[in-house]
Amino acid sequence: MSGVLQPKRVKWQKPHIRWDYPVDHRRHVMRHGHWGIKVVDGFQGSWELHLKANTLDAVRKAMNRELRGAAGKRSVKMWTRTFPDRPVTRFGAEQRMGKGKGNVDHYACAIRKGMFLFELADGPKEKILRAFKFAKAMLPFHVRLVEKPRTDFYNLKAPMPNAERMRRKPASMSHSEGPVGLAELLLQSKVAQ
DSSP: OTTSOOOSOOSOSSOSSOOOOOOOGGGGSOOSOSEEEEEOOOEETTEEEEEEHHHHHHHHHHHHHHHBOTTSSBSSOEEEOOOOOEEEEEOOTTOOSOSSOOEEEEEEEEEOTTOEEEEEOSOOHHHHHHHHHHHHHHSSSOEEEEEOOOTTSTTOOOOHHHHHHHHOOOTTOOGGGOOOSHHHHHHHHHHHO
């Protein structure tokens, strides 16, 4: 298991129960990047989905390879949002039952529906889509590519021609015929009070 992601210390080396971690909603929100690879599946029957450390590492390396530019440097920054922290034990082949729990075979991370596995900084869309294609093929569950919503969307002002049209009243209409726009309606209701 050397060279593969694994925790430095664990509280229990071989846990005897398949404990459930509390749901970590921090992994369900995009924090760093502009693009995110999000899990679509959540459970497989009654068991949680698990991702082995070597699979996670292989996906990360394949994506880095695709994100590299012509000069060999990575053109898009990538963040890994999950870590394999669960020890998975296994008995050897053709071994009888009993004699204690098996040795730690590998480490895995719990996968929940809606969590982000990776985040990518903004960069060339073709490279990001190609890296996602590789990740999707290598992962044992369904994922999708999500783009972060624009932050300036709600701060956009209405275009000037429409705003002017709402405030403007026709030349033929006089004040005696009643208000035309929203500003005139508000003004008339204040005057009436």
